[in-house]
Amino acid sequence: MTTARPVLRTDYQRSVANYWNHEKDPVNIKLGEVDNLFHHHYGIGDYDPAVLEAPAETRDEAIINELHRLETAQADVLLDHLGDIRPEHRIMDSGCGRGGTSIMANARFGCFVDGISISETQVEFANNEARRRGVDGKVRYHFKNMLDTGFETGSMQAIWNNESTMYVDLQNLFAEYARLIPTGGRYVTITGCYNDVTGGRSRAVSQIDQHYICNIHARSAYFKALADNGFVPINVVDLTAATIPYWELREKSSVATGIEGPFLTAYRENSFHYLLIAADRI
Numbered sequence: 001m002t003t004a005r006p007v008l009r010t011d012y013q014r015s016v017a018n019y020w021n022h023e024k025d026p027v028n029i030k031l032g033e034v035d036n037l038f039h040h041h042y043g044i045g046d047y048d049p050a051v052l053e054a055p056a057e058t059r060d061e062a063i064i065n066e067l068h069r070l071e072t073a074q075a076d077v078l079l080d081h082l083g084d085i086r087p088e089h090r091i092m093d094s095g096c097g098r099g100g101t102s103i104m105a106n107a108r109f110g111c112f113v114d115g116i117s118i119s120e121t122q123v124e125f126a127n128n129e130a131r132r133r134g135v136d137g138k139v140r141y142h143f144k145n146m147l148d149t150g151f152e153t154g155s156m157q158a159i160w161n162n163e164s165t166m167y168v169d170l171q172n173l174f175a176e177y178a179r180l181i182p183t184g185g186r187y188v189t190i191t192g193c194y195n196d197v198t199g200g201r202s203r204a205v206s207q208i209d210q211h212y213i214c215n216i217h218a219r220s221a222y223f224k225a226l227a228d229n230g231f232v233p234i235n236v237v238d239l240t241a242a243t244i245p246y247w248e249l250r251e252k253s254s255v256a257t258g259i260e261g262p263f264l265t266a267y268r269e270n271s272f273h274y275l276l277i278a279a280d281r282i
């Protein structure tokens with residue numbers, strides 16, 4: 001008999017869990033309430049400039065709808081890269097937040113989705129949403145640590161991290177995924193990473209780290225850790241230019257949190273990139 005290890009192993013993990021257990025930011029709740037898809041990632045694509053000219057009574061709502069549309073568009077692009085997912089497959093949303101991307105994955109592929117988070121509040125919220133939508137037979141959220149999930153070896157056809165890799169050591173993370181994903185399976189991440197060419201963490205990147213209690217990795221760290229653990233990139237998409245309009249609109253919105261400036265600075269000064277990486281398990 002084995003004794004289950006605790007999900008939260010370190011003071012750092014406990015502090016991150018505590019942050020997300022208490023987070024109720026309007027930028028996430030109000031956007032999610034547009035259609036009950038709750039995201040914890042940013043958006044891509046051009047916004048409709050007409051929302052900024054909307055009459056005062058509807059302007060705020062129009063901007064929030066538009067920000068939410070761009071966030072959903074980001075998740076759609078991530079799902080486009082998961083490969084051939086069939087209804088019998090099981091896939092994992094690693095760092096699932098309030099669960100939006102998992103719901104979209106199940107709607108698109110009809111497959112089993114396991115979302116994991118170290119925030120028990122997020123897991124409970126996401127499971128309630130899955131139940132309310134009647135997809136809880138196939139979409140399940142778990143209080144688990146992405147570095148040691150406890151899921152069966154070879155059980156996941158695909159895994160993604162939608163902006164959550166900056167909380168973990170990439171070597172440890174991809175070692176766990178190499179165990180979970182069988183040969184021919186797919187890994188996808190959308191992430192913010194700092195630019196090795198311009199040097200270490202810029203001030204703006206450090207401000208983003210401080211805001212979310214995370215540790216943004218260098219671009220190179222992803223490719224090294226993927227290669228070291230049996231993953232070969234098939235697609236790398238620089239989404240930096242596509243995400244700047246989202247931040248520009250968000251900065252002008254009522255739900256701005258104060259982190260908009262550092263993101264815009266980091267992207268514009270080229271010290272930081274918003275990247276999609278899709279890799280095959282070999």
Ligand code: GPP
Binds near residue numbers: 040163191
């Ligand atoms: C949170 O999304 C995203 C992160 C904590 C990761 C940081 C991402 C990088 C690309 C560096 P959120 O939707 O909870 O954030 P916010 O509350 O700002 O909308």
Ligand code: MG
Binds near residue numbers: 027028039040041042
């Ligand atoms: Mg958000």
